[in-house]
Amino acid sequence: MSTVIDVPETSKNVKGRAISNPRPSGWKKGIAIMDFILRLGAIASALGAAATMATSDETLPFFTQFFQFEASYDSFSTFQFFVITMAFVGGYLVLSLPFSVIMIMRPCAAGPKLFLIILDTVFLTLATSSGAAATAIVYLAHNGNQDSNWLAICNQFGDFCQQISEAVVASFVAVVVLLLLVVMSAVTLPN
Amino acid sequence: MSTVIDVPETSKNVKGRAISNPRPSGWKKGIAIMDFILRLGAIASALGAAATMATSDETLPFFTQFFQFEASYDSFSTFQFFVITMAFVGGYLVLSLPFSVIMIMRPCAAGPKLFLIILDTVFLTLATSSGAAATAIVYLAHNGNQDSNWLAICNQFGDFCQQISEAVVASFVAVVVLLLLVVMSAVTLPN
Numbered sequence: 001m002s003t004v005i006d007v008p009e010t011s012k013n014v015k016g017r018a019i020s021n022p023r024p025s026g027w028k029k030g031i032a033i034m035d036f037i038l039r040l041g042a043i044a045s046a047l048g049a050a051a052t053m054a055t056s057d058e059t060l061p062f063f064t065q066f067f068q069f070e071a072s073y074d075s076f077s078t079f080q081f082f083v084i085t086m087a088f089v090g091g092y093l094v095l096s097l098p099f100s101v102i103m104i105m106r107p108c109a110a111g112p113k114l115f116l117i118i119l120d121t122v123f124l125t126l127a128t129s130s131g132a133a134a135t136a137i138v139y140l141a142h143n144g145n146q147d148s149n150w151l152a153i154c155n156q157f158g159d160f161c162q163q164i165s166e167a168v169v170a171s172f173v174a175v176v177v178l179l180l181l182v183v184m185s186a187v188t189l190p191n
Numbered sequence: 192m193s194t195v196i197d198v199p200e201t202s203k204n205v206k207g208r209a210i211s212n213p214r215p216s217g218w219k220k221g222i223a224i225m226d227f228i229l230r231l232g233a234i235a236s237a238l239g240a241a242a243t244m245a246t247s248d249e250t251l252p253f254f255t256q257f258f259q260f261e262a263s264y265d266s267f268s269t270f271q272f273f274v275i276t277m278a279f280v281g282g283y284l285v286l287s288l289p290f291s292v293i294m295i296m297r298p299c300a301a302g303p304k305l306f307l308i309i310l311d312t313v314f315l316t317l318a319t320s321s322g323a324a325a326t327a328i329v330y331l332a333h334n335g336n337q338d339s340n341w342l343a344i345c346n347q348f349g350d351f352c353q354q355i356s357e358a359v360v361a362s363f364v365a366v367v368v369l370l371l372l373v374v375m376s377a378v379t380l381p382n
Contacts, residue, residue, distance in 0.1 A: 070338075071338065071339070075336065075337075075338035075339065076336060076338075076339075077330070078327045078330070110381035114377060114378065114380075114381065117373075117377045118374050118377060118378075121312065121315070121370060121373050121374065121377075122370070124312070124315075124316065125315065125316075125319050125366065125370055128316050128319040128320050128323065129319050129320075129322070129323035129326075130323070131320070131323075132319065132320035132321070132322075132323040132324040132327075133323040133324060133326060133327035134327075135320075135324060136269045136323075136324035136325075136327040136328055137327055137331075139268070139269070140328075140331070140341075141339070145266065145267060146266075147261075147262065147266035147267075148262070148266065148267075148332070148341075148342075148344045149342065150331075150339075150341040150342075151339075151340070151341075153339045175316065179312060179313070179316055182308075182312050182373075183309050183312065186305060186308045186309060186312075186377065186380070187305065187309075189305075189377070189380045189381055190301035190305065190380055190381065
């Protein structure tokens with residue numbers, strides 16, 4: 001944390017020669033390039049999470065008194081929300097790539113960085129909410145809940161549970177990367 | 192959005208006389224005071240959410256074949272996570288008040304602002320995840336899920352459902368305020 005706090009003070013001391021001295025700009029350029037690469041990773045995990053969840057579907061060869069033939073993501077409105085949200089986050093991240101490129105070309109411009117921080121934070125919240133809501137349902141599907149008599153369905157729908165768990169993990173990766181993106185943009189923001 | 196992007200450019204133009212001109216500093220001071228007030232609101236809603244959830248408890252005067260006598264927040268591990276997380280978020284927000292005061296006294300210092308942005312973002316993610324996970328369970332408690340044969344329990348436990356719904360709404364207020372805090376700090380960050 002001490003590094004993070006020290007940075008703006010250092011920048012302020014060399015503010016007078018910031019244009020002639022390439023070092024502060026070079027440091028910010030490195031972060032901007034990392035931002036671009038992390039954004040590509042976040043796109044892959046967000047769209048991967050949406051696709052994995054959207055294709056989750058299992059039909060059982062038998063049925064019992066309590067369980068039906070088929071389990072699919074659209075049985076649960078939480079999972080529908082998950083698919084839509086993750087697709088949105090992936091789409092936003094694709095659209096944010098040009099701004100990330102601008103940050104690489106002009107590492108000291110505050111405008112695009114501010115724009116990205118604010119939208120990244122909003123979509124971080126969106127991705128976190130859908131990931132966490134899906135996690136709560138996946139947990140119930142695995143373990144059930146005795147007090148409310150909700151039985152675990154993963155004994156019956158093993159492959160379905162496997163696939164929704166993978167989608168949730170992919171969404172966590174996207175959330176962590178978005179969190180990193182916000183922190184990285186914030187650190188490079190003070191002139 | 193155009194206002195947000197224009198701000199750093201204006202600041203850059205007047206950078207040379209920023210110290211002698213009180214206007215940019217006064218603008219930032221107003222935001223810092225609003226930050227402090229919003230933080231107080233977020234503390235109230237986060238701790239209120241934790242307390243409401245932690246005291247949710249309903250004992251029925253009768254029992255059926257499927258439902259037990261009592262519903263309480265510790266029947267669901269998601270709600271336990273909710274109480275712990277919201278208490279943490281409330282505690283962090285109390286501890287962040289001194290930094291908010293420093294921001295009021297020194298509106299142009301980037302250090303405390305960066306510190307608060309990064310921690311605010313982390314606790315925003317934490318609050319969002321617990322709020323969203325609890326929402327998924329509250330939704331199930333209200334509506335149930337036919338495909339997995341999870342029955343709605345709110346017919347039996349009406350007061351319990353009322354209380355957990357209130358806790359979830361309070362957590363949403365805390366999330367929105369934290370989001371606002373991050374955006375406000377980010378906007379005032381460029382010198």
